[in-house]
Amino acid sequence: DGGITQSPKYLFRKEGQNVTLSCEQNLNHDAMYWYRQDPGQGLRLIYYSQIVNDFQKGDIAEGYSVSREKKESFPLTVTSAQKNPTAFYLCASSHIGRDGLSGNTIYFGEGSWLTVV
Amino acid sequence: AQTVTQSQPEMSVQEAETVTLSCTYDTSESDYYLFWYKQPPSRQMILVIRQEAYKQQNATENRFSVNFQKAAKSFSLKISDSQLGDAAMYFCAHREIYNNNDMRFGAGTRLTVKP
Numbered sequence: 001d002g003g004i005t006q007s008p009k010y011l012f013r014k015e016g017q018n019v020t021l022s023c024e025q026n027l028n029h030d031a032m033y034w035y036r037q038d039p040g041q042g043l044r045l046i047y048y049s050q051i052v053n054d055f056q057k058g059d060i061a062e063g064y065s066v067s068r069e070k071k072e073s074f075p076l077t078v079t080s081a082q083k084n085p086t087a088f089y090l091c092a093s094s095h096i097g098r099d100g101l102s103g104n105t106i107y108f109g110e111g112s113w114l115t116v117v
Numbered sequence: 118a119q120t121v122t123q124s125q126p127e128m129s130v131q132e133a134e135t136v137t138l139s140c141t142y143d144t145s146e147s148d149y150y151l152f153w154y155k156q157p158p159s160r161q162m163i164l165v166i167r168q169e170a171y172k173q174q175n176a177t178e179n180r181f182s183v184n185f186q187k188a189a190k191s192f193s194l195k196i197s198d199s200q201l202g203d204a205a206m207y208f209c210a211h212r213e214i215y216n217n218n219d220m221r222f223g224a225g226t227r228l229t230v231k232p
Contacts, residue, residue, distance in 0.1 A: 041224060
């Protein structure tokens with residue numbers, strides 16, 4: 001099935017530990033995104049990438065890092081520098097530019113819950 | 118970066134009635150897309166409807182329609198014949214096409230449907 005796969009669904013982080021959230025897509029999309037959602041809040045953009053080996057910071061990039069070595073994969077590392085990482089994380093992907101087929105729709109994975117213990 | 122504002126944190130509607138959710142945005146671009154996404158308790162983001170800025174005709178998807186006012190930078194969602202399954206968080210989103218290509222979301226509106 002085509003889609004976006006995020007793993008793990010639930011992750012626990014100890015203080016001072018780095019953790020990595022996986023995101024894989026088989027939709028042949030050029031662009032991939034990471035959003036953070038706090039309880040009762042909207043989605044805030046962490047990082048996005050429009051092409052392999054290139055990515056841009058979003059609104060809340062501090063304490064996070066990403067890589068884009070393959071078109072299909074866009075992992076997010078939550079570093080120990082992120083002081084309040086407990087949140088729901090959503091990965092997304094889309095075509096770029098004007099895309100008549102999808103209307104530039106961004107498609108989302110099912111999300112990952114990260115909790116600090 | 119562009120901003121998206123949803124001024125109604127919560128709304129409620131009686132089953133079978135109509136409700137309108139508000140959204141305004143700020144952008145310096147003339148060509149962009151606008152979206153409404155629904156997020157039920159499962160947290161899955163579901164596309165409800167999308168609108169291309171260069172199209173003057175308002176988008177419609179079954180019971181869902183939008184009122185797109187480009188000059189006012191307003192993009193409201195109307196849900197007709199509300200159903201219990203419509204209860205969810207609704208997010209308005211704006212996406213530029215040629216500048217950065219990123220997407221920004223509003224803070225959301227929690228919709229409750231009363232039986």
